[in-house]
Amino acid sequence: MYTAKMQESIKKVEATRAARMAAEPRRMTAEEKDTLLAAYHPDYKEDGFVTLKVGPNKGEKVPTELGRLLESNSRILNERIDLNKIDYDVDVLVIGAGGAGSSAAIEAHEAGANVMIVTKLRIGDANTMMAEGGIQAADKENDSPAQHYLDAFGGGHFAARPELLKKLVMEAPDAIHWLENLGVMFDKDAEGNMITTHGGGTSRKRMHACRDYSGAEIMRTLRDEVINRGIPVVEFTSAVELIKDDKGQVAGAVLLNMETDEYLVARAKTVIIATGGAGRLHYNNFPTSNHYGATADGLVLGYRVGAPLLYQDTIQYHPTGAAYPSQIFGALVTEKVRSLGAMLVNVDGEAFMHPLETRDVSAASIIRECSDREKGVETPQGKAVWLDTPMIEMIHGEGTIEKRIPAMLRMFMNYGIDMRKEPILVYPTLHYQNGGLEINGEGFTNAVSNLLVAGEAVGGIHGRNRLMGNSLLDVIVFGRDAGKAAAAKAKDVTLGTMNLDHVKEYAKTLEEAGLDTGMVSPQLLPDYAGKRHL
């Protein structure tokens, strides 16, 4: 399957393997990391960003593609929506049916609220389903929530909102416990101890996993639970705009049936935005590990109604996206491959970095290797480096790959590459939106009453970079909390008359700023028809 040139390079990788395995590569110093990031991480480049001209974050930097959506008009600006014809009337409306939305719905239901989920595709069509490596929690003797806090705070460049990060780490063990009780099959030893590993930037082995289907196992369990509880899930239906009432509170959402193009009205006392990330906007022309619907819809909805974003200019490029063959270009190669011992190696067989640096540092280091250092392996899509997977079997014994990372084995085997015997080619892929809508410690936006946000759509939990295993964790922790808070709050809410005035006001602001993108937002789906793309 590999080209002759690649095979030549593999020989060099094999030749250095024994020597590499005998020595752990040095970790970079803080100064080395700063210099590397400034020179090679896409977040630190001017290209790819614009300055917002309208809205709560006016004057701030934002990825170009997201900026265009935020500065576009609502798709219902010129539609006649009858807000008196209410199709759904609930206490809690959850927008999005991934890990955060499903957790929120379960907890809201548990609290006795009348809750409904609306989702653009199917329940479980979400980045949660695709999370492979694991979920962090400080639940072992040698670990503590404070240690977890330190790792995440430092890994996120000391920018996380302390009150949010505290919740993340303090509620982590309970999140795992909740999932265990729902029937999630975590990797355990015979006594029931969690089998845990490192992730990039962790100081303790606190990565819990379900093979390399961690997110899928969690997501399908949550989905099963949502259905068992009889919580209504309205699929193939997007929320295209939030509705407010005459008191200025959020009061529901305008929905769009994706198949019939019919608009529907959902009235709700509290609304939770759990719409996930933005990988499908392909910032900086990167491929993405994200699911088909990751188009930042919730950010657009929240922003138009007046909720500010936080750290919208920081994007996570996962260091190891599949780089070859082209059919899987950009697909996630879980960090767990490195947790299990595989090293990052250049075209000459040199281990050019410690394999478990944080994601931003690792991605920048790979980009440097493939650009200025000219040590990348040539592929049809550009350059890549080796991830030396046969090391895993040498360290942990034969059969480890099949047992611990079967999805990876399957994905490459599909194209005739046996990662147990040959290394695989990787390059950074657009993976995670570090920023998002700003929330307070209770999960609510400060700008709009009764509006909550959970999951990847939130900004500030992780700061300016996220550690592996903290996203699966945040969708559970903040999803559950949002569900409980939304259910409690709904008891005290009396709704007034609904309106969509903010849509017209936003249009006026755009006009005054001289903005006309010629587009409408949210985008809902990527535009791939008639094109060759990834």
Added chain:
Amino acid sequence: MQEMVNIFIFGKKYSVPGDLTIMTAMEYAGYQLKRGCGCRHGFCGACATIYRIKGKNELKTCLACQTQVEDGMYIASLPFYPIDKRTYNMEEIRAEQRVMMDLYPEIYSCIGCNACTKGCPQNLNVMQYIAYAQRGDFEACAEESFDCIGCGICASRCPAGISHPMVGELARRLTGKYIAPKCEHLQNRVDEINEGKFDDLIEQVMQKPIEEMQELYNNREIEK
């Protein structure tokens, strides 16, 4: 220049680059997918597909996102299949054989044709995990079905009308909740946190000035 191949999407002919997957080929041909497309990386089961190569008798099944196109491929997608999930309260059921008899009695109508296994794009031994479920060996069923992504191809091929992915789901939840040994260190940590044992420690860390945090972070000891 990539070689072009002819494929037939729902019987209609399109010429597409031969290195595309079925999913990206459909998009290249002009489809704006709404159904039959989810994670695009083999984890969600949205893109179950049936195809036949022109002139060959064998009917094949796959995931559209994980399968490269071939010349002469006749493609039909299966974006939805009426799988029958039964509902239950996990707090009330137990890992007893009669749970399967009550919830999924049709598994006992399996005729052993093995069409489910042959159709599985994950190469799982589907018929075997149904056999484990029949016997009430939920742990074995859970292990065998673990890599299931719920695409539903097995169910679409089953003459007995079994909803295999849902049987596996129930077995896995029973295993995770009732059969796998409980994690003691997890329970202990949850209790400790609830008792407030870490409240002071976390506050202390949070209150530190950034310079001190940087110092702590850069010099922290990393477990081997």
